[in-house]
Amino acid sequence: MRTCYYELLEVDRTASGEEIKKAYRRKALEWHPDKNHHRVEEATKRFALIQEAYDVLSDPHERDWYDGHRDAILREDDDIYEPDVYDESSSRWGFRTSVQ
Amino acid sequence: MTEENYAIGIDLGTSYSSVCIWKNDEVKIIENDYGYRTTPSYVAFTDSEILIGDAAKTQINLNPCNTIFDIPRLIGRSIYNKDVQSGMKYWPFSVVEKNEKLHIRVKYKEEWKDFTPEEIASLLIIKMKETAENYLDRQVKNAVITVPAHFDNLQFQAIKNAGLIAGLKIIRIINSPTAAAIAYGLKTKAIGKRIVLVFDLGGSTCNVSLLAFDCGIFEVKAVIGNYDLGGKYFDDSIVNHFVQEIKRKFKKSLSKTDLCRIRTHCERAKCKLSTSDCALIEIDSLLDDYNTTLTRAKFEELNEDLFQSAINLINKVLNDARIDKTEVHEVVLIGGSTHIPRIQKLISKFFDGKELIKSINPEEAAARGAAIQAAILSGNKSKKIRDVLLLDVNAFAFSIETSDGIITSFIERNTTLPIEESKLFKLSTKGSSYKDTLDRNPKNNYNILIQIYEGERYYTNLIGQFELPISSSASKIEITLKLNLNLVLKVSAVEKINGRNSKINKKEITINNGLSEEEIERMVSEAENYRTEREIIIQKMQARTDFEIYIHRLDRIINDINNMNMKNKLEKAISESFTWLDNNEEAEKDEYERKKKLLKETVNQIADETLWRR
Numbered sequence: 001m002r003t004c005y006y007e008l009l010e011v012d013r014t015a016s017g018e019e020i021k022k023a024y025r026r027k028a029l030e031w032h033p034d035k036n037h038h039r040v041e042e043a044t045k046r047f048a049l050i051q052e053a054y055d056v057l058s059d060p061h062e063r064d065w066y067d068g069h070r071d072a073i074l075r076e077d078d079d080i081y082e083p084d085v086y087d088e089s090s091s092r093w094g095f096r097t098s099v100q
Numbered sequence: 101m102t103e104e105n106y107a108i109g110i111d112l113g114t115s116y117s118s119v120c121i122w123k124n125d126e127v128k129i130i131e132n133d134y135g136y137r138t139t140p141s142y143v144a145f146t147d148s149e150i151l152i153g154d155a156a157k158t159q160i161n162l163n164p165c166n167t168i169f170d171i172p173r174l175i176g177r178s179i180y181n182k183d184v185q186s187g188m189k190y191w192p193f194s195v196v197e198k199n200e201k202l203h204i205r206v207k208y209k210e211e212w213k214d215f216t217p218e219e220i221a222s223l224l225i226i227k228m229k230e231t232a233e234n235y236l237d238r239q240v241k242n243a244v245i246t247v248p249a250h251f252d253n254l255q256f257q258a259i260k261n262a263g264l265i266a267g268l269k270i271i272r273i274i275n276s277p278t279a280a281a282i283a284y285g286l287k288t289k290a291i292g293k294r295i296v297l298v299f300d301l302g303g304s305t306c307n308v309s310l311l312a313f314d315c316g317i318f319e320v321k322a323v324i325g326n327y328d329l330g331g332k333y334f335d336d337s338i339v340n341h342f343v344q345e346i347k348r349k350f351k352k353s354l355s356k357t358d359l360c361r362i363r364t365h366c367e368r369a370k371c372k373l374s375t376s377d378c379a380l381i382e383i384d385s386l387l388d389d390y391n392t393t394l395t396r397a398k399f400e401e402l403n404e405d406l407f408q409s410a411i412n413l414i415n416k417v418l419n420d421a422r423i424d425k426t427e428v429h430e431v432v433l434i435g436g437s438t439h440i441p442r443i444q445k446l447i448s449k450f451f452d453g454k455e456l457i458k459s460i461n462p463e464e465a466a467a468r469g470a471a472i473q474a475a476i477l478s479g480n481k482s483k484k485i486r487d488v489l490l491l492d493v494n495a496f497a498f499s500i501e502t503s504d505g506i507i508t509s510f511i512e513r514n515t516t517l518p519i520e521e522s523k524l525f526k527l528s529t530k531g532s533s534y535k536d537t538l539d540r541n542p543k544n545n546y547n548i549l550i551q552i553y554e555g556e557r558y559y560t561n562l563i564g565q566f567e568l569p570i571s572s573s574a575s576k577i578e579i580t581l582k583l584n585l586n587l588v589l590k591v592s593a594v595e596k597i598n599g600r601n602s603k604i605n606k607k608e609i610t611i612n613n614g615l616s617e618e619e620i621e622r623m624v625s626e627a628e629n630y631r632t633e634r635e636i637i638i639q640k641m642q643a644r645t646d647f648e649i650y651i652h653r654l655d656r657i658i659n660d661i662n663n664m665n666m667k668n669k670l671e672k673a674i675s676e677s678f679t680w681l682d683n684n685e686e687a688e689k690d691e692y693e694r695k696k697k698l699l700k701e702t703v704n705q706i707a708d709e710t711l712w713r714r
Binding site: 025028029032033034035037044045047048051095 | 314476479487490501503525527549585
């Protein structure tokens with residue numbers, strides 16, 4: 001299950017940009033691995049999520065997109081993340097291969 | 101904070117290094133055994149010993165080929181690196197390739213020996229560690245170290261290994277301008293949000309960090325660095341200028357030793373020009389005591405292009421962070437070369453006449469910041485740093501090759517650390533290299549090759565690769581890059597079949613291109629040997645000094661002796677001891693001690709005899 005970005009930062013979905021920034025700073029102090037020597041691994045994971053949430057919510061365009069697709073994202077619908085989902089040819093990748 | 105966690109801050113500079121500690125709620129810079137707050141980043145090998153720091157730098161003109169400097173430019177790099185190649189043109193020491201790795205070849209104890217840059221760096225680190233230990237009077241096991249901003253993953257690993265060889269765990273590596281920003285931020289304690297640009301122009305690197313300060317949180321917005329800028333390059337311009345002049349006037353070519361001496365004088369002239377308009381350059385016994393003058397105007401003319409590229413770097417960092425120059429609240433200068441008036445003028449002009457901050461000691465700021473970060477990381481509960489947090493970024497992007505020759509950016513530059521980034525990829529069945537593979541191999545069992553690159557677009561450097569078995573071309577693969585605060589990169593990939601992770605087809609690797617564990621172990625034990633050798637030499641010198649002090653004291657006392665018989669005998673014993681000292685410059689510790697004991701006995705005997713006869 002994915003956690004909602006708003007929940008991660010503990011802010012309302014109507015929070016202003018400034019409120020989001022403040023929440024991020026508070027959460028960073030709480031969860032940054034440098035402040036959590038006793039649980040570095042857990043904190044690293046958690047902080048990366050907080051950072052991801054902040055990166056999205058602090059950018060008006062990304063926040064709009066997130067608000068629009070939030071339900072699908074929380075359902076872990078992977079297709080949502082493929083930017084060119086309508087363009088079959090460019091969304092497929094041909095890694096170099098070898099036969100086993 | 102426990103003793104075990106205690107950490108010091110070291111600034112390992114290209115030209116100078118310094119060490120700081122956090123003590124009694126304050127940062128303290130530690131003076132070396134010469135009483136200096138910075139130590140030259142020089143290591144020299146002689147017929148009898150290894151010299152580090154001031155002792156190494158002062159003898160460079162006598163022993164240029166075995167005196168190593170510029171280590172941050174060599175560490176973690178291959179001999180084919182562009183910067184290494186350009187350095188090799190003027191380094192008096194020789195750089196060679198051995199076992200596909202860069203080595204430095206020196207004559208030590210009359211034998212040729214090859215050292216890795218990690219080993220040389222470890223000697224510098226040992227020196228800084230000992231400086232701190234002598235002050236603290238106890239062992240130190242951890243350190244935060246600062247390096248130039250453009251260090252890549254390989255160079256980070258190499259610095260960590262140098263630490264290991266020196267017996268120090270490097271708990272964090274930070275860029276020097278970022279470290280300086282912490283020192284500055286903690287010192288000013290201003291309230292409210294501020295954008296601060298730190299401009300660091302040192303011996304041979306130029307680094308710029310842009311940060312947002314807000315209530316104790318130092319958020320790095322962007323960092324940038326350049327190797328081809330700094331004091332050494334300004335010296336180069338002057339040296340070239342005079343070499344041309346000498347060639348023209350005297351029609352004479354110069355030896356490497358001559359060049360080394362000219363360089364030393366040019367560096368001095370450059371420093372003088374920061375405060376005066378003209379500097380005299382006099383070089384004894386070079387072309388009948390060569391002397392000439394250099395004006396500030398000429399110096400600026402010779403270096404104008406270089407100065408301009410420093411300004412371009414500021415522009416670039418602002419672009420990277422998408423911050424306009426008018427939004428910058430403070431511009432902080434650090435690094436010795438920021439003393440140059442023209443540089444200050446150009447920067448101030450760029451920021452529309454803004455007053456620049458020169459209040460923090462440019463040579464010490466980075467080490468101070470490292471010590472603050474060291475205190476934070478060792479869990480110090482001081483009120484001053486309890487709510488201080490550095491949000492650092494990665495200086496290099498990471499990319500993967502997703503199709504033949506197509507490299508897709510995965511983690512952007514200047515992303516806040518630690519980072520965990522996952523991406524899903526659908527596999528193509530057409531137009532790619534493995535359509536044929538599938539045709540030939542109907543069972544659909546094949547590997548895809550995942551290649552990880554550091555950098556993006558014009559600069560990419562393959563740093564690791566692995567193969568992931570795939571059972572169906574209809575699957576998707578999820579690739580995850582994890583970059584922790586110590587810049588250790590882990591890459592994992594897993595096949596996703598109908599949205600579920602495959603239990604078999606998954607792999608994770610940690611990128612590590614540095615030295616192997618065995619190599620580090622060998623170097624650790626060799627470093628231990630050098631340390632013992634150095635200790636023996638120090639003890640020897642101490643024993644000699646002890647003996648000298650004793651003789652001098654006696655020499656003073658005998659003037660007050662009235663008994664002529666006793667006086668004569670003592671004088672004879674003293675002069676014998678002086679002669680012995682002159683003839684035995686390199687005696688062992690035991691011999692000095694034995695001689696001192698003998699002299700003492702003789703003195704007692706003379707006293708007994710003369711007093712008894714009376």
